[in-house]
C-alpha cells in the first residue's frame with residue numbers, strides 16, 4: 001500500500017532481498033508517479049520504474065465491498081503490510097491497526113508519515129518539507145546564504161531505508177514472540193537522525209565557536225548551528241577545490257580532506273614543504289584559523305591536474321579525496337555496472353533503462369533486479385492463486401470496480 005517514493009523504497013529493498021512484494025494500487029489510476037516526469041509518452045515513468053522493481057502489481061480498491069473482503073484476505077495471508085498514505089487514510093478505508101491486528105496477529109504493519117505524534121502529525125509531507133523540518137536545510141548551503149535542500153532524497157528514500165530496518169527487526173521479534181507489531185517512521189525523525197552531527201555541533205556551540213567551520217575565526221556565530229559551505233562534518237578539515245577544466249566543466253572539482261595523518265605528505269606534494277617547520281601550519285590547531293588559505297594553496301595545485309589525476313596522486317599518499325562525479329559519469333562507470341549497483345533493465349513498454357540496484361550486498365543472497373510491474377499486471381494471478389477467487393468472483397469484483 002505504498003506510493004511515490006518513501007514506501008516504495010522500503011518495499012523495493014524487501015523485494016530485492018527476495019520478498020514476494022505485492023504492490024496494491026487504485027484501479028484505473030495506480031501510483032501517481034507512473035505518470036509523473038514522463039520522458040516517453042504513454043509509458044510508466046522512470047520515477048515509477050526505478051522505485052518498483054521486483055514487485056508484483058495488483059489493482060484493488062479496499063473501499064468497495066468486494067475490495068474489503070479481498071484486502072482482509074490479503075492481510076490474513078501476508079507477513080508485512082507497508083503504507084505511506086496521508087495520516088489516517090488506511091484507517092478511513094476501515095483498516096486501523098487494531099483491526100489489522102485482529103485479522104492477523106502476526107502482521108507487521110509499517111507506516112511512513114511526515115511527522116511523529118505532535119502538532120504536525122496530520123500534515124502531508126514531501127521530501128523537501130522533511131529536509132526543511134528535519135534540520136538538513138538549515139545546516140546546508142553557503143555561509144551567509146539561503147538554506148538549501150540536497151539532491152539526495154534523505155527524507156523519502158532515507159525514511160524508506162529506516163523503515164526496512166524496523167520491519168526486519170519486527171519480523172525477527174515475531175519469530176520469537178509469535179506476535180506482529182506496528183513499525184512507524186517519521187520523515188522528520190529520519191532526516192534528524194541523518195543530521196545528528198549537526199545536533200552534536202549545536203551542543204558544542206554552547207562551549208565556544210565551532211573552529212572547523214568556515215566562519216572561524218573572523219565570522220560570527222549566532223545561537224544555532226550555521227551553514228558551513230563544503231566544510232567537513234567530521235574532525236578533519238575538508239573542502240571542494242577546483243581541478244583542471246573547471247572553467248567549462250561544472251564537475252571538474254574534487255573534495256580533499258587534510259587529515260592530520262597525511263598532512264605532511266599533502267603539504268609536500270602541493271609544494272609547501274615549508275609548512276612542516278612553520279608553527280603556523282605544523283599542528284592541527286595552528287591550521288584551524290588558516291584553513292581557507294590552506295585550501296586555496298591546495299587548489300592552486302589541483303587546478304593543474306584533472307580530477308582523476310588528483311585522485312590518482314593523492315590516494316597512494318593516504319590523503320582521502322573524492323572527485324565530483326556527475327550522474328553521466330556514474331551511469332557510465334564500469335565498476336558500478338559490475339557490482340550491480342547500476343543495472344540495465346528491459347521493460348515491455350518503455351524498453352531498456354538504467355536503475356540503481358541493491359546497494360546492500362549479501363554474500364549468499366545476491367539481488368537480481370527485475371522490471372517494475374505494469375498497472376494491474378498480476379491482479380488475476382494473485383486473485384486466483386493467492387486470494388483463492390474463482391473466475392466468476394474475479395469477474396464480479398471487476399464489475400464493482402474493486403479490482
Ligand code: CAO
Pocket residue numbers: 003004005006007024025026027060061062063084085086087088089090092093112113114123124125126127156
Ligand atoms: N484504492 C482506493 N483509494 C486509495 C487506494 C486504493 N488502492 N490507495 C490510496 N487510496 C486513497 C486514499 O485512501 C486517500 O483517500 P482519502 O483521502 O479519501 O482517505 C487518497 O487515495 C489519497 O491519498 P493521500 O492523501 O495519501 O494522497 P495525496 O496525493 O494527497 O498525498 C502524500 C500524498 C505523499 C503527501 C501523502 O500520502 C503523505 O503525506 N504520505 C505520508 C508521508 C510520505 O510518505 N511522504 C512521502 C511522499 S514521497 O515518498
